[in-house]
Amino acid sequence: MKKKIFIWICFFCCLLLFIMGCDNRTESEKLARRAMHKTAVILEKRHQMKFIGWSEGGDEHYYNNVGLNFQVFRVLSKEEGRIMLIDGVEELVKEFNATPELQPFLNPAPFMPSNVKMHIYDYQPDGGKLYYPNIVVFSAYDGKVQYSTKIPEKEFGYYTQDEETYEEALNIVRSQKSP
Numbered sequence: 354m355k356k357k358i359f360i361w362i363c364f365f366c367c368l369l370l371f372i373m374g375c376d377n378r379t380e381s382e383k384l385a386r387r388a389m390h391k392t393a394v395i396l397e398k399r400h401q402m403k404f405i406g407w408s409e410g411g412d413e414h415y416y417n418n419v420g421l422n423f424q425v426f427r428v429l430s431k432e433e434g435r436i437m438l439i440d441g442v443e444e445l446v447k448e449f450n451a452t453p454e455l456q457p458f459l460n461p462a463p464f465m466p467s468n469v470k471m472h473i474y475d476y477q478p479d480g481g482k483l484y485y486p487n488i489v490v491f492s493a494y495d496g497k498v499q500y501s502t503k504i505p506e507k508e509f510g511y512y513t514q515d516e517e518t519y520e521e522a523l524n525i526v527r528s529q530k531s532p
Contacts, residue, residue, distance in 0.1 A: 396440070
């Protein structure tokens with residue numbers, strides 16, 4: 354009987370050590386993902402979006418870009434999508450730069466909007482695909498904002514892609530906010 358109890362105790366101790374030892378993420382990964390998750394939760398609530406993933410870029414020592422991806426199940430206008438992208442990029446930059454423990458792992462530090470990638474995939478309210486003239490993907494990356502459309506006849510790639518610089522998009526959003 355004592356042998357069985359001892360075996361069970363050993364089993365649970367090993368299981369506990371295994372579970373606790375499985376998180377082999379670095380401190381920088383934990384900090385960055387915490388910042389991305391916090392921002393994603395804020396943006397989900399603010400814009401009624403669904404967070405679907407993140408991206409990270411850099412080397413073994415530094416992050417040089419991070420990104421968030423969302424889905425929206427309502428038809429967005431170009432103006433709405435632009436506002437959501439700019440707000441999202443600005444919010445993520447603010448969160449990364451407001452986390453002092455993360456600064457040694459950023460290159461450049463502080464982060465700029467060009468270090469953030471954000472994609473919003475737009476669908477019909479029932480989950481169906483959208484087609485031209487509706488925009489299906491709103492993207493911000495590398496200092497650009499891009500609006501992409503699809504047509505049923507073209508399974509891969511996009512039908513049209515409009516592009517503006519991040520600064521142009523930011524100025525448009527700011528001008529729409531001020532009376």
